Amino acid sequence: MSKPTSGDFTKTAGWLDWYSGPSKPRFQLPAGAVDAHCHVFGPGAEFPYAPERKYTPCDASKAQLFALRDHLGFEKNVIVQATCHGADNRALVDALQSSKGKARGVATVKRSVSDAEIQAMHDAGVRGVRFNFVKRLVDFTPKDELMEIAARIKAWGWHVVIYFEAVDLPELWDFFTALPTTVVVDHMGRPDVALPVDGPQFALFQKFMREHSNVWSKVSCPERLSVTGPKALDGEQNAYQDVIPFAKAIVEEFPDRVLWGTDWPHPNLKDHMPDDGLLVDFIPHIAPTAELQRKLLVDNPNRLYWNS
Ligand SMILES: O=C(O)c1cc(C(=O)O)oc(=O)c1
Numbered sequence: 660m661s662k663p664t665s666g667d668f669t670k671t672a673g674w675l676d677w678y679s680g681p682s683k684p685r686f687q688l689p690a691g692a693v694d695a696h697c698h699v700f701g702p703g704a705e706f707p708y709a710p711e712r713k714y715t716p717c718d719a720s721k722a723q724l725f726a727l728r729d730h731l732g733f734e735k736n737v738i739v740q741a742t743c744h745g746a747d748n749r750a751l752v753d754a755l756q757s758s759k760g761k762a763r764g765v766a767t768v769k770r771s772v773s774d775a776e777i778q779a780m781h782d783a784g785v786r787g788v789r790f791n792f793v794k795r796l797v798d799f800t801p802k803d804e805l806m807e808i809a810a811r812i813k814a815w816g817w818h819v820v821i822y823f824e825a826v827d828l829p830e831l832w833d834f835f836t837a838l839p840t841t842v843v844v845d846h847m848g849r850p851d852v853a854l855p856v857d858g859p860q861f862a863l864f865q866k867f868m869r870e871h872s873n874v875w876s877k878v879s880c881p882e883r884l885s886v887t888g889p890k891a892l893d894g895e896q897n898a899y900q901d902v903i904p905f906a907k908a909i910v911e912e913f914p915d916r917v918l919w920g921t922d923w924p925h926p927n928l929k930d931h932m933p934d935d936g937l938l939v940d941f942i943p944h945i946a947p948t949a950e951l952q953r954k955l956l957v958d959n960p961n962r963l964y965w966n967s
Pocket of ligand 1: 741922
Protein backbone atom coordinates (compact mmCIF):
# COMPACT_ATOMS: atom_id res chain seq x y z
CA MET A 660 0.00 0.00 0.00
CA SER A 661 1.12 3.55 -0.61
CA LYS A 662 2.10 5.69 2.36
CA PRO A 663 -0.30 8.14 4.04
CA THR A 664 -0.09 11.83 3.26
CA SER A 665 -1.50 14.80 5.12
CA GLY A 666 -3.36 16.31 2.13
CA ASP A 667 -4.00 20.06 2.38
CA PHE A 668 -4.37 19.90 6.18
CA THR A 669 -1.88 19.89 9.03
CA LYS A 670 -2.25 16.77 11.13
CA THR A 671 -2.90 17.02 14.88
CA ALA A 672 0.40 17.11 16.81
CA GLY A 673 1.58 13.60 17.64
CA TRP A 674 -0.72 11.98 15.07
CA LEU A 675 0.25 8.39 14.26
CA ASP A 676 -0.26 7.34 10.65
CA TRP A 677 -1.65 3.90 9.89
CA TYR A 678 0.85 1.05 9.65
CA SER A 679 2.14 0.62 6.15
CA GLY A 680 3.07 -2.87 4.95
CA PRO A 681 0.96 -4.91 7.41
CA SER A 682 1.79 -8.62 7.71
CA LYS A 683 -0.35 -11.37 6.19
CA PRO A 684 -2.53 -12.78 8.98
CA ARG A 685 -1.68 -16.30 10.10
CA PHE A 686 -5.35 -16.73 11.03
CA GLN A 687 -7.26 -17.68 7.90
CA LEU A 688 -10.45 -15.63 7.82
CA PRO A 689 -13.58 -17.61 6.88
CA ALA A 690 -14.92 -17.05 3.34
CA GLY A 691 -17.18 -14.00 3.25
CA ALA A 692 -15.64 -12.28 6.30
CA VAL A 693 -16.58 -8.63 6.88
CA ASP A 694 -14.42 -5.94 8.49
CA ALA A 695 -17.40 -4.32 10.23
CA HIS A 696 -15.72 -1.22 11.64
CA CYS A 697 -13.30 0.88 9.62
CA HIS A 698 -13.11 4.44 8.35
CA VAL A 699 -12.00 6.57 5.42
CA PHE A 700 -10.30 9.92 6.04
CA GLY A 701 -10.63 12.31 3.12
CA PRO A 702 -8.38 12.58 1.25
CA GLY A 703 -8.63 16.09 2.65
CA ALA A 704 -7.90 17.71 -0.69
CA GLU A 705 -11.00 16.05 -2.17
CA PHE A 706 -13.24 15.67 0.88
CA PRO A 707 -12.26 18.40 3.37
CA TYR A 708 -12.30 17.64 7.07
CA ALA A 709 -15.19 19.26 8.96
CA PRO A 710 -14.65 22.68 10.56
CA GLU A 711 -16.03 21.38 13.89
CA ARG A 712 -13.61 18.40 14.02
CA LYS A 713 -11.63 17.67 17.19
CA TYR A 714 -8.61 16.21 15.35
CA THR A 715 -7.03 16.39 11.91
CA PRO A 716 -5.92 12.94 10.71
CA CYS A 717 -3.64 11.71 7.97
CA ASP A 718 -5.49 10.84 4.79
CA ALA A 719 -6.81 7.27 4.52
CA SER A 720 -8.48 6.82 1.15
CA LYS A 721 -11.02 4.32 -0.13
CA ALA A 722 -8.35 2.78 -2.40
CA GLN A 723 -6.05 2.28 0.59
CA LEU A 724 -8.92 0.75 2.60
CA PHE A 725 -9.87 -1.62 -0.22
CA ALA A 726 -6.21 -2.66 -0.65
CA LEU A 727 -6.06 -3.48 3.07
CA ARG A 728 -9.32 -5.46 2.80
CA ASP A 729 -7.88 -7.61 0.03
CA HIS A 730 -4.51 -8.00 1.73
CA LEU A 731 -6.03 -9.19 5.02
CA GLY A 732 -8.52 -11.52 3.30
CA PHE A 733 -11.82 -9.78 4.08
CA GLU A 734 -14.55 -9.84 1.46
CA LYS A 735 -16.36 -6.68 2.53
CA ASN A 736 -16.25 -3.57 4.75
CA VAL A 737 -18.64 -1.62 6.92
CA ILE A 738 -17.35 1.94 6.80
CA VAL A 739 -18.27 4.10 9.78
CA GLN A 740 -18.42 7.87 9.45
CA ALA A 741 -15.45 9.30 11.34
CA THR A 742 -16.00 12.34 13.55
CA CYS A 743 -13.36 14.35 11.66
CA HIS A 744 -15.92 14.54 8.81
CA GLY A 745 -18.77 15.69 11.08
CA ALA A 746 -22.15 15.20 9.36
CA ASP A 747 -20.63 15.61 5.89
CA ASN A 748 -20.93 12.06 4.58
CA ARG A 749 -19.47 12.67 1.09
CA ALA A 750 -16.24 10.73 1.59
CA LEU A 751 -18.19 7.82 3.06
CA VAL A 752 -20.80 7.79 0.27
CA ASP A 753 -18.10 8.06 -2.40
CA ALA A 754 -16.31 5.04 -0.91
CA LEU A 755 -19.55 3.03 -0.79
CA GLN A 756 -20.38 3.88 -4.39
CA SER A 757 -16.89 2.82 -5.50
CA SER A 758 -16.98 -0.49 -3.63
CA LYS A 759 -18.99 -2.54 -6.18
CA GLY A 760 -21.40 -3.58 -3.41
CA LYS A 761 -18.58 -4.66 -1.11
CA ALA A 762 -19.12 -1.91 1.43
CA ARG A 763 -22.00 -0.70 3.55
CA GLY A 764 -21.92 2.41 5.70
CA VAL A 765 -22.91 4.10 8.93
CA ALA A 766 -23.49 7.85 8.57
CA THR A 767 -23.76 10.82 10.90
CA VAL A 768 -26.79 13.05 10.31
CA LYS A 769 -28.39 16.10 11.80
CA ARG A 770 -32.07 16.70 12.50
CA SER A 771 -32.19 18.81 9.32
CA VAL A 772 -31.44 15.82 7.03
CA SER A 773 -34.19 15.42 4.43
CA ASP A 774 -35.98 12.19 3.49
CA ALA A 775 -34.46 12.52 0.00
CA GLU A 776 -30.97 12.69 1.51
CA ILE A 777 -31.64 9.62 3.66
CA GLN A 778 -32.93 7.78 0.59
CA ALA A 779 -29.85 8.75 -1.44
CA MET A 780 -27.58 7.48 1.35
CA HIS A 781 -29.63 4.28 1.54
CA ASP A 782 -29.20 3.76 -2.20
CA ALA A 783 -25.43 4.20 -1.76
CA GLY A 784 -25.36 1.53 0.98
CA VAL A 785 -25.80 3.37 4.28
CA ARG A 786 -27.64 1.20 6.82
CA GLY A 787 -27.20 3.07 10.10
CA VAL A 788 -26.47 6.31 11.92
CA ARG A 789 -23.83 6.86 14.57
CA PHE A 790 -24.48 8.69 17.83
CA ASN A 791 -21.27 9.63 19.59
CA PHE A 792 -21.02 10.41 23.31
CA VAL A 793 -17.23 10.45 23.65
CA LYS A 794 -16.60 14.00 24.80
CA ARG A 795 -13.09 14.34 23.33
CA LEU A 796 -14.54 13.58 19.85
CA VAL A 797 -17.77 15.58 19.51
CA ASP A 798 -19.84 18.40 20.91
CA PHE A 799 -23.01 17.46 22.73
CA THR A 800 -26.17 16.81 20.67
CA PRO A 801 -29.48 17.03 22.59
CA LYS A 802 -31.04 13.62 23.19
CA ASP A 803 -34.42 14.68 21.80
CA GLU A 804 -32.73 15.47 18.48
CA LEU A 805 -31.07 12.03 18.46
CA MET A 806 -34.33 10.28 19.36
CA GLU A 807 -36.09 12.08 16.52
CA ILE A 808 -33.38 10.93 14.09
CA ALA A 809 -33.62 7.35 15.37
CA ALA A 810 -37.39 7.32 14.88
CA ARG A 811 -37.00 8.59 11.30
CA ILE A 812 -34.23 6.27 10.11
CA LYS A 813 -36.12 3.26 11.51
CA ALA A 814 -38.45 3.60 8.52
CA TRP A 815 -35.52 2.67 6.22
CA GLY A 816 -34.68 -0.36 8.38
CA TRP A 817 -31.49 1.34 9.61
CA HIS A 818 -29.97 0.89 13.06
CA VAL A 819 -28.17 3.14 15.54
CA VAL A 820 -24.49 2.77 16.39
CA ILE A 821 -23.50 4.25 19.76
CA TYR A 822 -20.00 5.16 20.96
CA PHE A 823 -19.50 5.93 24.63
CA GLU A 824 -17.15 5.32 27.57
CA ALA A 825 -18.10 2.68 30.17
CA VAL A 826 -18.24 5.23 32.99
CA ASP A 827 -21.03 7.05 31.15
CA LEU A 828 -23.32 4.03 30.67
CA PRO A 829 -25.37 4.59 33.86
CA GLU A 830 -26.25 8.13 32.80
CA LEU A 831 -27.03 7.10 29.21
CA TRP A 832 -28.94 3.93 30.14
CA ASP A 833 -32.48 5.35 29.86
CA PHE A 834 -31.78 6.93 26.49
CA PHE A 835 -30.11 3.84 25.04
CA THR A 836 -32.82 1.46 26.25
CA ALA A 837 -35.52 3.70 24.71
CA LEU A 838 -34.01 3.58 21.21
CA PRO A 839 -36.51 1.99 18.81
CA THR A 840 -34.02 0.24 16.49
CA THR A 841 -31.27 -2.33 16.66
CA VAL A 842 -28.46 -0.68 18.66
CA VAL A 843 -24.80 -1.52 17.97
CA VAL A 844 -22.21 -0.57 20.59
CA ASP A 845 -18.79 0.48 19.35
CA HIS A 846 -15.76 -1.18 20.94
CA MET A 847 -17.67 -2.98 23.74
CA GLY A 848 -18.61 0.31 25.36
CA ARG A 849 -14.93 0.95 26.13
CA PRO A 850 -14.50 -1.00 29.38
CA ASP A 851 -11.58 -0.17 31.65
CA VAL A 852 -9.77 -3.50 31.27
CA ALA A 853 -7.64 -2.76 34.33
CA LEU A 854 -10.81 -3.44 36.34
CA PRO A 855 -11.93 -7.05 36.97
CA VAL A 856 -13.92 -8.68 34.15
CA ASP A 857 -16.42 -9.83 36.79
CA GLY A 858 -16.63 -6.40 38.45
CA PRO A 859 -19.60 -3.98 38.45
CA GLN A 860 -18.53 -1.86 35.46
CA PHE A 861 -18.48 -4.71 32.94
CA ALA A 862 -21.45 -6.39 34.64
CA LEU A 863 -23.56 -3.36 33.75
CA PHE A 864 -22.61 -3.69 30.09
CA GLN A 865 -23.45 -7.41 30.14
CA LYS A 866 -26.80 -6.58 31.77
CA PHE A 867 -27.41 -4.04 29.01
CA MET A 868 -27.00 -6.75 26.38
CA ARG A 869 -28.72 -9.49 28.39
CA GLU A 870 -31.87 -7.46 29.09
CA HIS A 871 -32.12 -5.88 25.64
CA SER A 872 -32.08 -8.31 22.74
CA ASN A 873 -31.84 -5.44 20.23
CA VAL A 874 -28.36 -4.51 21.53
CA TRP A 875 -25.29 -5.76 19.64
CA SER A 876 -21.61 -5.16 20.38
CA LYS A 877 -18.47 -4.72 18.33
CA VAL A 878 -15.73 -6.68 20.08
CA SER A 879 -13.17 -4.48 18.38
CA CYS A 880 -10.30 -2.19 19.36
CA PRO A 881 -8.13 -4.26 21.70
CA GLU A 882 -5.30 -1.90 20.69
CA ARG A 883 -7.31 1.02 22.15
CA LEU A 884 -8.50 -0.73 25.31
CA SER A 885 -5.36 -2.61 26.30
CA VAL A 886 -3.30 -1.27 29.20
CA THR A 887 -0.60 -3.93 29.44
CA GLY A 888 -0.32 -5.14 25.82
CA PRO A 889 1.77 -6.67 24.39
CA LYS A 890 1.32 -4.63 21.21
CA ALA A 891 0.40 -6.13 17.84
CA LEU A 892 3.83 -5.43 16.38
CA ASP A 893 6.93 -7.41 15.41
CA GLY A 894 5.08 -10.68 14.81
CA GLU A 895 3.42 -10.76 18.26
CA GLN A 896 0.85 -13.57 18.21
CA ASN A 897 -0.44 -12.99 21.76
CA ALA A 898 -1.23 -9.29 21.68
CA TYR A 899 -3.51 -7.40 24.09
CA GLN A 900 -3.92 -10.26 26.60
CA ASP A 901 -5.78 -8.05 29.07
CA VAL A 902 -8.66 -7.43 26.62
CA ILE A 903 -9.27 -11.12 25.83
CA PRO A 904 -11.44 -12.05 28.87
CA PHE A 905 -13.78 -9.11 28.19
CA ALA A 906 -14.25 -9.72 24.47
CA LYS A 907 -14.43 -13.51 24.82
CA ALA A 908 -17.17 -13.22 27.46
CA ILE A 909 -19.30 -11.15 25.07
CA VAL A 910 -18.66 -13.40 22.05
CA GLU A 911 -19.53 -16.53 24.01
CA GLU A 912 -22.68 -15.19 25.67
CA PHE A 913 -24.05 -13.28 22.65
CA PRO A 914 -22.66 -15.12 19.60
CA ASP A 915 -25.44 -13.85 17.32
CA ARG A 916 -25.07 -10.18 18.26
CA VAL A 917 -21.35 -9.48 17.88
CA LEU A 918 -19.32 -7.86 15.11
CA TRP A 919 -15.59 -7.39 14.58
CA GLY A 920 -13.66 -4.70 12.76
CA THR A 921 -10.09 -3.52 12.36
CA ASP A 922 -10.90 0.13 13.20
CA TRP A 923 -8.39 1.04 10.47
CA PRO A 924 -6.92 3.71 10.22
CA HIS A 925 -7.10 3.77 14.05
CA PRO A 926 -7.85 7.43 14.81
CA ASN A 927 -6.20 9.05 17.82
CA LEU A 928 -3.99 6.20 18.99
CA LYS A 929 -1.18 7.86 20.90
CA ASP A 930 1.00 4.97 21.96
CA HIS A 931 1.55 2.80 18.88
CA MET A 932 0.00 1.93 15.54
CA PRO A 933 -0.81 -1.79 15.29
CA ASP A 934 0.11 -4.09 12.41
CA ASP A 935 -3.38 -4.86 11.06
CA GLY A 936 -2.35 -8.40 10.07
CA LEU A 937 -1.54 -9.13 13.72
CA LEU A 938 -4.86 -7.58 14.78
CA VAL A 939 -6.61 -10.21 12.65
CA ASP A 940 -4.54 -12.83 14.49
CA PHE A 941 -6.18 -11.60 17.70
CA ILE A 942 -9.61 -12.90 16.55
CA PRO A 943 -9.21 -16.61 17.46
CA HIS A 944 -8.26 -15.61 21.01
CA ILE A 945 -11.73 -14.11 21.53
CA ALA A 946 -13.72 -16.40 19.20
CA PRO A 947 -12.02 -19.75 19.68
CA THR A 948 -14.24 -22.05 17.57
CA ALA A 949 -14.97 -22.11 13.85
CA GLU A 950 -18.67 -21.63 14.60
CA LEU A 951 -18.10 -18.52 16.73
CA GLN A 952 -15.73 -17.15 14.09
CA ARG A 953 -18.29 -17.69 11.32
CA LYS A 954 -21.04 -15.93 13.28
CA LEU A 955 -18.79 -13.02 14.28
CA LEU A 956 -17.20 -12.44 10.89
CA VAL A 957 -19.71 -13.67 8.31
CA ASP A 958 -23.27 -14.41 9.49
CA ASN A 959 -23.86 -11.45 11.83
CA PRO A 960 -22.50 -8.61 9.65
CA ASN A 961 -24.22 -10.01 6.57
CA ARG A 962 -27.53 -10.27 8.41
CA LEU A 963 -27.29 -6.70 9.68
CA TYR A 964 -25.84 -4.93 6.63
CA TRP A 965 -26.63 -6.95 3.51
CA ASN A 966 -30.22 -8.02 4.19
CA SER A 967 -31.65 -5.41 1.80
O1 LIG B 1 -11.58 6.46 19.99
C1 LIG B 1 -11.46 7.21 18.98
O2 LIG B 1 -10.70 8.20 18.96
C2 LIG B 1 -12.29 6.92 17.80
C3 LIG B 1 -12.62 7.98 16.95
C4 LIG B 1 -13.49 7.75 15.93
C5 LIG B 1 -13.97 8.84 15.08
O3 LIG B 1 -13.38 9.91 15.15
O4 LIG B 1 -14.96 8.61 14.39
O5 LIG B 1 -13.98 6.51 15.69
C6 LIG B 1 -13.63 5.42 16.46
O6 LIG B 1 -14.12 4.32 16.18
C7 LIG B 1 -12.76 5.63 17.55
